[in-house]
Amino acid sequence: MIADRLELSYVPGVLGEIARRRYKEVSSYLEHTSFVASTEPPPAFKAALAQPGLSLIAEVKRKSPSQGEIAVELEAAKVARDYVKGGARAVSVLTEPHYFLGSDKDLLEVRSAVRVPVLRKDFTVHPGQVAEARALGASAVLLIVAVLGRHTGEYVRLVKALGLDALVEVHDPYELDLALEARAEIIGINNRNLVDLKIDLTTAPILAKKARKQGFEGLLVAESGYSHPDQLAAVREHCDAVLVGTSLARSGDWQQAASQITRPSENN
Numbered sequence: 001m002i003a004d005r006l007e008l009s010y011v012p013g014v015l016g017e018i019a020r021r022r023y024k025e026v027s028s029y030l031e032h033t034s035f036v037a038s039t040e041p042p043p044a045f046k047a048a049l050a051q052p053g054l055s056l057i058a059e060v061k062r063k064s065p066s067q068g069e070i071a072v073e074l075e076a077a078k079v080a081r082d083y084v085k086g087g088a089r090a091v092s093v094l095t096e097p098h099y100f101l102g103s104d105k106d107l108l109e110v111r112s113a114v115r116v117p118v119l120r121k122d123f124t125v126h127p128g129q130v131a132e133a134r135a136l137g138a139s140a141v142l143l144i145v146a147v148l149g150r151h152t153g154e155y156v157r158l159v160k161a162l163g164l165d166a167l168v169e170v171h172d173p174y175e176l177d178l179a180l181e182a183r184a185e186i187i188g189i190n191n192r193n194l195v196d197l198k199i200d201l202t203t204a205p206i207l208a209k210k211a212r213k214q215g216f217e218g219l220l221v222a223e224s225g226y227s228h229p230d231q232l233a234a235v236r237e238h239c240d241a242v243l244v245g246t247s248l249a250r251s252g253d254w255q256q257a258a259s260q261i262t263r264p265s266e267n268n
Helices: 013-030 045-049 076-085 104-113 128-136 145-161 173-181 203-213 254-262
Strands: 055-060 090-094 118-121 140-144 165-170 186-190 219-223 241-244
Touching (some): 013 128, 013 145, 045 055, 045 165, 045 219, 055 076, 055 254, 076 090, 076 254, 090 104, 104 118, 104 128, 128 140, 128 145, 140 145, 145 165, 145 173, 173 186, 173 203, 186 203, 203 219
Parallel strands (some): 055 090, 055 241, 118 140, 140 165, 165 186, 186 219, 219 241
């Protein structure tokens, strides 16, 4: 049976703080809640990212621990529509309410506004959150290896059983090995160290190359720190997609900002 009680006391830094608070919050209602998912399957996240070229996952993001307020007053549906007009193949929606000012309401509004797949970007610390994401209309959920550890594989199987895709996030070689052991089909490589929140743009290309050398044939997503297409040259060879949040959300011209990211760099 999937673990519904993770050893979150061992998760360090800001990530541990957020994960423990999220567990306390969601476990108080998920234990006694059942969700009814639509009989119509959501748009396929994996298929959207597998299209030719580097796919953009554009994020609806109001705030973060590292950046503070980003776009607190944004209208989630409008932003998502503009992202898609700018070439985004999927939309990520933050639903963690305290550190990111996200909400399930944002996800529902985005799901109604666009036809592309929607990633529920949250801190998955309880199996009930996966069923909840499916009921909200998400196509995929985020699984952070630094939080789930050896339980990552159990969550990957649960996500698949419920008809969703999992974006399995790593940020170092050890976590990459755990993701590969878990048979992840989509691995996100985060340039941001979620313990101290520092960004190193060499992380994604290094780990992407390592994953390919180890025989990984699934999809790779580069995450965090990107604001200009020139920065993507180093990941285009091995990655299938890039997830961009802060620079897009705070731009104010979401269609134009998304189109600039999706446009190939003249230097590449």
